[in-house]
Amino acid sequence: MTEKVIEKTKGLVRAEFNFWVGLYMDKFYDALKEQKIIGNKCPKCEDVFVPPRKICGKCNETIPLEENWVDLPSFGKLINWTATPYKVSDRGSRKVKKPTAIGMVQIDGSNTAIVYRLLKMELDDIKTGMKVAIEWNAKSKGDPGDIKGFVKA
């Protein structure tokens, strides 16, 4: 067994690394770069996953990589949400003045939800079940940040 040395540290530790997301997510990110949403459909139960999966969690069926892709729209339904007074991507930061709303959005035609910021909405205006649409980043890079967040549809 190798010995680990852990030194006590204060503040943020930033580590930069690359990792391979896999063939299914590669396709998903390629589509994001074109500002398109794709999902994949389980051949057995026909649930549609966004982001795509290799294996259906419901019936344990493998979804072939080259088949069962579906084009989906850039809008969906807000199925749940919360607001946080902290910066989302920076846990070390202090409270911000205006809370950030985070939503779980089910893209129309899919059976799963993705989590993104809710933009240009007052907290009082946000209602579970409301229609929301993607606000794309002007410069897409083929990563999750291509979706800036969701706005009212």
Ligand SMILES: [Zn+2]
């Ligand atoms: Zn299934």
